[in-house]
Amino acid sequence: MCEEVKQIRVYLKDKLLNNNVLLCLENERTQLADLLLKTLDYGESNSILIIGSIGVGKTRLVNSVINELSEKGKFRTDSLLVKLHGLVHTDDKLALKSITFQMKLDNAVDGKVFGSFAENLVFLLGCLRGGEKRCSKSVIFVLEDFDLFCAHHNQTLLYNLFDISQSAQTPICVLGITCRLDVIQLLEKRVKSRFSHRQMFIYPGPEDESKINQLDSVLVHIKWYLEIPYKARIKISENRRKEWNQALDLLLKDKKFKNIIQRLIDLELNFNSIKHFLLKCICLLSNNISFSVVLFENELNLLEKDEIINTLRDLSVLELCLIIAMKHHCDIYDNQPMNFEMVYNRYVKFANKHASIQTIQRPVVMKAFEHIENLELISLINCGNSRVQKEYQFFKLMVTSQQLSEAIGKFCGLPTEVLQWANSSLT
């Protein structure tokens, strides 16, 4: 492929994958900035929850605000930033450890013994009160995956943080980031009462939930992601760049393209998935210099495929027969659980009816059954004692009959008897 395309690819991928630039959400930024400034400048404690679905850019929002502030030099020597993550700091001990570390207080702490968690935390914050009588350092806590902190043992960390933020001790600001809308319900009463019920909801696209706007915002994103701005660090000729951007504009105006994106949005509105989608498209970008609608369309079709059907098509005929037997069982005894014996008998009945189906030994069928279990097309229902023989463990089928029929339709080299059997209304 030609050099310039390479360049474009490199550039776009980089832009797509590691950028923390924030688009729109302007007012949220200002709001958040004000909040932080209050803490930093006037030493007001505060707490806020930032709530929004995955990939809308909550973290990016916070980061950008903080970066901006630090660039403005707001983060003076007398203020600290402590970042915690629900996935990393899975219990309060770890959290405290890393708080201590991030405050660079390890040497102050070591050797000391603390009665309680609260004591420890208070001590840490106390350390911040420098020798001079001036207001102590203000601390900003960023708690990502906030909801996971709620699972900690009686929410000690949250309790203490909020408690401090209430009382006029060290000025701290607690930013909770989460994708759970019901996160408030997760808080214990005593914790909830100490939380200043300040919440910031972040929506993909503008506030009012109307499709058309969504589409627009997504298109804006796409445009931003794919266009090559004026003084981008990329070694391609100027007119090439213009060409590219013009092509892009045309594309974005294209009706078909808009439909595709709409479909994508309907599939799931999630910026990560959109990113991945774009990434794949960029990957396909070889010799031809600009995107084509077809390319997007193909990718989308791939994306929309039902994976279960793929898995079903990967099965051997025998295994498929078992699945069919299970489906029949489900139809007859409306979705009651089944065990191997039942399925096997049903299969054997079928196999005996048709001479052309080669007879297969029971153990081999058993192995096929186990394979299906491994693929988790059926799921075990464990009823009390685990030490049941395989033949008698109960399962339920995780494949819908539509999926099955579609898979059978696409399955190549399926014997006609099996086809008939599958389509035969339950007998």
Next chain:
Amino acid sequence: MVENNTVSVSKGVFVFKNNFKHTSMLSHGNTSKMFSKNLWHKEFNLLWNSISEDIEVLTCNMFSLMTKDLLSYIRQAYYNSSVCEIPTAALLTGINMPDHDKQFKNLKRQIINDVSPHVALLNSQDCSSVKSLMDNMVYQFLNNSGWDKSSNGNFGNNFKKSQLNLSLLERWYENLYYTKNKSAQPINKNLLIVVLPNFESFNIGVLQKFILIASSYLQKLPFLFVFGIATSISTLYTAFPYHVSSKISIKVFKNESSIHLLKKILENVFLNSFCAFQLGGKIFNLFTDIFLFYDYSVNNFIQNIKYTMMEHFCYGNAMALCSLDRNDVKNTLNIFKSEDFENVRHLKSFRQLVESESYQNQINLLTNDVYLKGVIFENIVILQKYIRRLHIFLRCLYILVSDLPGHPLGKHLYELYATCVSEDVTKTPQYQECLRLLSFQSQNNLCVKLNEIVAILDESINKNSKRTQMKEFYSKIKDYIILLNDLNDAEMDVVDESISPNNSFTNCTDRKSLKESLLLRTKSRMEPLTKYAKLRKDILETISSNFEIHLVQPSSLCFYEIFFFDDISIQNKIIGIHRTAIHTALNDPQVYLQCNCCKLNNSHSIKPKMPDICITYKLHLECGKMINMYDWLQAFLCIIDSSFNAENNTNSKINPQYQARFTRAVAELEHLGFIKSSKRKADHVSRLTWGG
């Protein structure tokens, strides 16, 4: 020494692994103190040791065969370069094989010696989880790395448990074999062999994971598994799902069945003319039944025999004569004291001897030890002869009858033995039946059998001795064989000569005459005996006459008790019935204590003299599922304390001594598992045992 660590203050129960060496050590150990001076005990030791050694040798040989091709399999497992499944040897060791563990220990030793120094032997009890299994295995590999102890034998033990994982093992293995020439394929890299003696008792899930892990390392670490499977190969198949079973390639090795082993041991150890101690028919049948019906355990069988031997010998010094060596017997007789002779006189068959004798001799027998000594000696000699011949002729008979249709005398040698020692086999209808069948034997069949017989006689007769019946018999058979061989050519004409008189049924018009003619014809077939038939006839006669001489039942000879043990009464001691035993012990202690202080007139009555535990037990039998401790105590006191009566002094304080006794008794019952304290009801215990 064993008894040292079994000496303990508390009267605990000590478990011994039940293999021969161990038990024999025991018998040396704590019995020798008491009995060592007694003649009979010396004799017993001699005999038993020789027997146990023979058995050891036999079993080893049996397993050695399987071990050999197992080892060869292990050697060539990784020869062909592309090994994509873990080679696995499945040893089908039947259930209840004797010294199963010992066999695997030997196996391990042999593998270490001939194939690879890296062997890990995993037991199910310390492999409850994948982690523990891994730790266990890696530890074994690192620590007992066979020969090169010097270089890296003993560095493994300074690892923390948490560090024992496969990556460490891999590193260790590389260090062993790859470092010499980093790039090139290492020379003679030894396999890592994992042995699971008892597959069934492992946790299947753990094993599956383990196999998957091992297979993921297969390219770097050449694993090889050895599974010991008791039931059958199909258990492997059901145990592992598809994605696991495809990771291993199994080679099956079959152990010989325990029946086979038993047969071998019987024929080579007990049923031959070198073993002085002989089992009587009833006992013998009892043991074989236990074996076939209850447990296929050769080990038990042998233990039973050992028990009977003890029973047999501790009759007294008379049994010291149980030996097949003449001089031996002479020596023992020489050091016999008079009470030993008395002991002999108490033998049952001695009476018959006495009765058969004249008055004067009777006096001598009963009074004169010297005279008795002579008599004993010659009788013993007769017995010794008898036993030798018994076994020889037994085999001869076996050869003749073993392949007869319907097996009138049984398929196996030991069945034959059982009949022979319990009755005169030659008088039994089965024997007659056999003779009848034998008289239809074809010539070459007979010839073959005779040859076999000759072979047996060959090995058992000592040539340089003087003429004996044996010798005569031997030579007779030989002559017969020669005759038979000569017969071959002559046979033909004789046959057609015998055929000729049978003309066609021209003259028979009605069924009656036809019948007659047929009858006549059959007669004519019988009546002119062909040469062969004649020969066969008197061959059989001579043989069976010999049988009649030698295969008589032992009880007909006097002093036979010295060699034969046939006291069926030990049955109750060998087949334990623990429930009834415990019940009677607690319900009617007198049976065991043999004291008349607590003799019961009816089983329900309770005597204060009885041991406390018995009293509490009998009381608790009257209760239901839940037992109120207080009532129990009251009842207890009622019995043991004559002055006590429940009505008036329930409030008065209970004698602490009695209470202590009661508490102790209850504790003992709990220890025995009859009751257990229950949460459900205050100061109640729940009863665990059968019925209400």
Next chain:
Amino acid sequence: MASKQSALCQTFPCRENQIQQLWNLFGHVDEVFPPTVYIYGGPSTGKTAIVTKFLEILDIKHAKVNLIECYTAKILFESILDQLTGHELDLSTGAPYAKCDNFMDFIDHLQKVSEKFGLSRSVIIMDKAEELRNMESNLLPGFLRLQELTGVSVSVIFLSEILFEKYYFRLNIVEPIKIHFPQYNKDELLEIISLDFDLARELVANNFNQPIEFDRDFFRNYLNVFLSVFYRACRDLSELRHTSRNNFIKYCEPIARNEISMKNSMALWKNISPILKSSLDVLYLRVTTDDSKRPLENLAENIELPFYAKYLLIAAYLASYNSVKDDKRLFMKYHGKKTKSQHDIKRKSKVSEKLNTQMGPGIFTLDRLLAIFYSILQDKVGFNNHLLVQVSSLVELQLLSLASDNTTLDGRKYKCNVNFYCIQSLSKMVGFNIRKYLSDFSHM
């Protein structure tokens, strides 16, 4: 670059599409790697092999962990770090590069490592990723967002046999880019297996004393025959390959014995087809026995049990698969006139799915077991220890399983683990009509 790609396609035929996709994501120098990729597909579709080879070819620094092996998270973390740093375990202490007891330690160790060695453009391969679900709850989402958590641009490739949607059981799961490795179809299988032509040659050379010269078409013919039998039952490449090798020898035997000419494919087919049929019965079971008879026979046929133990097992089966209320009717000689109740009619018309023999074994007490034992055993047997020992040794052999705690002495409850086919042949051996005593069949 392109040459490498084509080489890869050579070594892994019928995977061009997947390799192309991988190439687009990771193949180009100075392009950013995607944070996470999820590769899924059936067993032996070349997921692991291709990915590892691919990374080796492009010499991308990578750590490969098999999740099955990581029975503790500690092992997972430490082996990743060891591999990324190229740390060699010190045999005297066996200490890893860095001790990680939890995810947090792992994260900051990873950051340290990246400062020290530079981990950008390096990859972590997690094989058998589905195991992550059984480990600590934070690991799966954690590794899915590793870049975000660490700020190190190390990307993670998950390999798994199951669909990604099976992971949706908790929130905050970020969906990765997915690549599907489909199962090979018949032609592709033929294509691939026919690659071990040389190996087959070698095999034949080793097995027969006089060499047989054959060409690729001959081999392909064989494979056609082979697949025509096996393809419907199994599409697992490794399994098919293994079986095909075993049978190819048998296929060639008549030629070696000069009975059938190599040209006469019809006769060869006639010769091989029964063998193939029989080896279809032992598919997936890699067993080779010395004796020629089918290695996989019924449990009953080659398990050696004492006579009474056999009867005990049968009794246990009856106890497990009959309901208690039927015992009287089944086992008592004179249970009186049985009045046909409505219930019995219902039982007769019981649908097959509701048969006891399909619902699995029930639990029974020792007393019931012994009662049935004595009633089905004609001759009189003393009740003694040997008998009880047999019960426990059956448990030891997993033919029965204990279904109660060991506190009570006689209230023991058991369950029978033997299936009907086995018990049937077992009772044939001892001459006992099992069907007569099973309530499922007795009314037939």
